[in-house]
Amino acid sequence: MRIGVGPTPMLYFTEAVLGVDAAVMVTGSHNPPSYNGFKLVHAHRPFYADQITDLGALAAAGDWTDAPHPGQVSDLDSATRYVDRLIEGPDLPPLRIGWDAGNGAAGAIVKQLTARLPGEHHLLFTAIDGSFPNHHPDPTIDANLADLRALVLREELDLGIAFDGDGDRIGVIDHRGRTLPADRLLAILAEPVLAAHPGATIIGDVKMSQILFDRIAALGGTPVMGRAGHAPMKDAMRDTGALLAGEQSGHIFFADDYLGYDDALYAALRLIRTLTDKPLADLADALPARTATPELRFASTEDRKFDVVAEVAARLAAAGATVDTTDGVRVTMPDGWWLLRASNTQDLLVARAEGRDQPGCDRLIAALNTQLVLSNASPAT
Structure with a gap:
């Protein structure tokens, strides 16, 4: 059953309400246009990591069983039902909002959704175009929010909302033009x-x-x-x-x-x-103030990125540092904390630091850079 072009959450919704056995979204997600891949659901749960490796081994070995009957392909328009579900719930206030779909797969749904909402809605880049002619649709990179920020400030809107390429990541701008992490x-x-x-x-x-x-x-x-x-x-x-x-x-x-x-x-x-x-x-x-870096990303080979994180974790453990290894290494220090982990989706190391003030944040980044240099990895900037 094909549901056509749309955001990944529309696939998740359709899979859940239809009760099917599995679902596949073909998507490059938030990545550059040259990327592509699949997001998989099986038995109403995500299918990933070792499960994909095992599936690859089965495919390489040709270890499958032919179905007793030929399958059928049909088309299903689930967009309206999905939008119906989105707007269920308490009434929304009639705000003035800017929406940036970034030419990603959520564009048509954004148009349908905002047409049914109260308030005033200003739409950017809803035409779906995988070459992303206006800006890359990754709302975690502040430069990608420049058009939305300009719209919010020019039209004096209450807020702006942006989406990534497949509509499962959100970016937000307040009425002053500030990004809300x-x-x-x-x-x-x-x-x-x-x-x-x-x-x-x-x-x-x-x-x-x-x-x-x-x-x-x-x-x-x-x-x-x-x-x-x-x-x-x-x-x-x-x-x-x-x-x-x-x-x-x-x-x-x-x-x-x-x-x-x-x-x-x-x-x-x-x-x-x-x-x-x-x-x-x-x-x-109203939330406390802190000084934090954005997500820092720097290149590393697919095999080396995990080794770097493991080396840093071992050195910190030997030094008696306060470390959380839930995902990479998150190090707590008097000034705050810093994190180093391997990206799940790209050949990158990912870092972040948060201090009580700018000098503290600078000291945290220096501590992170010391560890990167010891592992012959690129310093964070």
């Missing part, structure tokens, strides 16, 4: 979830601010630090019963009144529903 977005989204479900478990990945985990605890929730990656995050939600989770890359997962997968369009509507009394900027400013 995903950890702060999750801290804002956590409050109504915990008000409705006291004590609920909420997961953030290892790249997220300590502010998030402290905020969840202060609201009476149970904070959990999890691995980055949409597939391990969904498994962690099942294992812990978490009602909300998020990654610094902009994947947000709701399981309180939704189906527990990463859906940036649904996350956008949940964010809009929090803005009935205060503007987004005020909610963001």
Whole structure:
């Protein structure tokens, strides 16, 4: 059954409501146009890591069984049903919003969705074009939000919302033109979830601010630090019963009144529903201030990236440092923390640091760079 071109969350939704055995999305996700691949679902769970390696071995060996009857291919238009589900729930406030689909696969759904929402909506780049003629659709890179920021400031909008190439990552701009990082977005989204479900478990990945985990605890929730990656995050939600989770890359997962997968369009509507009394900027400013780097990425070969992280972890353990190895190495120091991990999807090492102030953040980056030099890896900048 083919559902056509659309965001990955539309596939997840269709798989869940139809009760099929498996689903495949052909997508390059947030990566450059030269990338392509699959996101897989089997038995209503993500299919990844060793499962894919094992499947590859079976395919290489020709170890399969022919079906007793030939299969059939049919087409299903699930877009309207998906949008119907997105807008279920309490009424949304009539805000003035900018939307940037980045010429990605969510463009047609953004048009259908905003046509049914109250308020005033300004759309950018909804024509689906895999060459991405306007900007690359990765909302974690601030330069990719320049057009949306200009729109928000020019039209004096309440906020701006951007999506990645397959619509499962969200980026947000407040009315002052400031980017709201995903950890702060999750801290804002956590409050109504915990008000409705006291004590609920909420997961953030290892790249997220300590502010998030402290905020969840202060609201009476149970904070959990999890691995980055949409597939391990969904498994962690099942294992812990978490009602909300998020990654610094902009994947947000709701399981309180939704189906527990990463859906940036649904996350956008949940964010809009929090803005009935205060503007987004005020909610963001109420959170403690910290100085953090963006996600730092630098090239490494596929085999070497894991070795570098292992070498750094071993040296830090021998030195008696305070290290969390949930995913890579997250090192806590008097100034704050820094993280080094291998990318799940690219030939990259990924780093981040968060300090109480800029000098502290600089010292954290220096400590990270010391470790990288010891492993003959490129220093973070």
